[in-house]
Amino acid sequence: MSDLSMATKTKTFDVNAIRQDFPILSQEVNGKPLVYLDNGASAQKPQAVLDAMDRYYREMHSNVHRGAHTLGDRATTAFEGARETVRAFLNAGSTREIVWTRGTTEAINLVANGLAPRLKEGDEILVSHMEHHANIVPWQMIAERTGAKVVPIQVTPEGELDMASFTSLLNDRTRILAITHVSNVLGTVNPIAPLIEQAKKQGVLTLIDGAQAVPHFQPDVQALGCDFYVFSSHKLFGPTGIGALYGRAELLEEMPPYQGGGEMIERVSFERTTWNVLPYKFEAGTPAIAEAVGLAAAIDYLNNLDRAAMEAAESALLQRANELVETVPGMSIIGTARRKVPVMSFKIEGLHPSDIGTLLDQQGIAIRTGHHCAMPLMDFYGVPGTARASFAFYNTQQEVEKLFTGLQKIQRLFT
Structure with a gap:
């Protein structure tokens, strides 16, 4: 249907090469390199789709x-x-x-x-x-x-x-x-x-x-x-x-x-x-x-990616995010199921989710906030909404770390 990128011609998985296939990821937002962590709402498109x-x-x-x-x-x-x-x-x-x-x-x-x-x-x-x-x-x-x-x-x-x-x-x-x-x-x-x-x-x-x-x-x-x-x-x-x-x-x-x-x-x-x-x-x-x-x-x-390697890379992103939760005082995760895709919904004590999203955006980091079209679940957890970072195979460990550096900066502003 379309020409494939160099990164996908031989079923390899190189995240740096793969990122080159997604033009939107190379831009800056608010003067910072874009860190796109709102994939659960809508994922970005490779050049092959645009072509x-x-x-x-x-x-x-x-x-x-x-x-x-x-x-x-x-x-x-x-x-x-x-x-x-x-x-x-x-x-x-x-x-x-x-x-x-x-x-x-x-x-x-x-x-x-x-x-x-x-x-x-x-x-x-x-x-x-x-x-x-x-x-x-x-x-x-x-x-x-x-x-x-x-x-x-x-x-x-x-x-x-x-x-x-x-x-x-x-x-x-x-x-x-x-x-x-x-x-x-x-x-x-x-x-x-x-x-x-x-x-x-x-x-x-x-x-x-x-x-x-x-x-x-x-x-x-x-x-x-x-x-x-x-x-x-x-x-x-x-x-x-x-x-x-x-x-x-x-x-x-x-x-x-x-x-x-x-x-x-x-x-x-x-x-x-x-x-x-x-x-x-x-x-x-x-x-x-x-x-x-x-x-x-x-x-x-x-289909032309190494899907097993892709899934392993996504699991590693979630694992790294879980490891960093303790670096943000007052942060807690909503949803700790044994089997998960790389989605992290969270709250930080004393901070409204929408404030978290706005302040992260100022640092070039895109996440989702609110009830996520799941109000009954929000009611179950007794929260009006959460902040949500959702990762894709083109995200990197460094972007996960940038998310938590950003959260630490926000947390310090309010303490």
């Missing part, structure tokens, strides 16, 4: 599928090639099971609306206490329409899913389990496979929110056995405005369309409209073609 999208617009832009000309053929080939790239990334059985969406949020809304006809009063939808609002609110809206009930699975003080709570809540009224693979606040990696296994024994459908998982490791939807898996491109080092839904074909066939319009139809008359085949039944209107091309380029880029 792929530029090439699409320069050489092949056209609408897809029905253009009777060369540009239409080029665009369609690139667009459907991108779908195949996503299929392979998730190890889905067929491209029929890969639906383009605007991102994780739209994908969850699509599934929630599609499964609504299966729900009735008294049915239950299990979510966890650590969910992003995008995996709570759509289910609440569907529950209000159908008389179903959204039931939260508890988490432990350490930020792990309470398996005893899950087991006790799973019953003959449960219809759907919708749960995050990785918490955007805690970094916790949930035990998805056994959760799905238990749910399947009860005939419960499963949706996995993979938005925070896919930047750090590659899921296998067939091995997991989930019914639906969703993610966003912009967290996977691709462009904004696009994401993907994996859904088992037999379930997608049963589900009604989410939106109506062009592309998703087979035939339209004033008497009756019939739907297109999968996956197009769920893709009304002109799709995000350039963005699909960019997402495929991002996946190609990742």
Whole structure:
């Protein structure tokens, strides 16, 4: 789909070479070298993604599928090639099971609306206490329409899913389990496979929110056995405005369309409209073609890294951050699960998270502050919000140390 950088041609992992592939990282912010630690909100893009999208617009832009000309053929080939790239990334059985969406949020809304006809009063939808609002609110809206009930699975003080709570809540009224693979606040990696296994024994459908998982490791939807898996491109080092839904074909066939319009139809008359085949039944209107091309380029880029070395490097970043916590008096970590991706949510006694974020920005260090679209989890921990540093494979040990040097400076200002 796109030319790869020198750093990724031979499946190597050299963080200094890799950083050269991300143009945005070389700039200064507020007179300081940028230290970008807000990857959980949106990751940066390698040059390969920028080039792929530029090439699409320069050489092949056209609408897809029905253009009777060369540009239409080029665009369609690139667009459907991108779908195949996503299929392979998730190890889905067929491209029929890969639906383009605007991102994780739209994908969850699509599934929630599609499964609504299966729900009735008294049915239950299990979510966890650590969910992003995008995996709570759509289910609440569907529950209000159908008389179903959204039931939260508890988490432990350490930020792990309470398996005893899950087991006790799973019953003959449960219809759907919708749960995050990785918490955007805690970094916790949930035990998805056994959760799905238990749910399947009860005939419960499963949706996995993979938005925070896919930047750090590659899921296998067939091995997991989930019914639906969703993610966003912009967290996977691709462009904004696009994401993907994996859904088992037999379930997608049963589900009604989410939106109506062009592309998703087979035939339209004033008497009756019939739907297109999968996956197009769920893709009304002109799709995000350039963005699909960019997402495929991002996946190609990742596929040409040494993924094991990448994951080890990210683990080392989190380990170094944990080692430095004691150097900042009054600092405490929210979420200490045994298995985590490199995400650190924290608070510092006497400091508001937003002040921490603003003062770090003055030092060129970008983090996220607030409730992180996870208000129920904030309520569980009894805090209005946290500061969050989220690391990616292009971050360095020196950047981790700069974060803590910055926090030490802030802490001294208020003591």
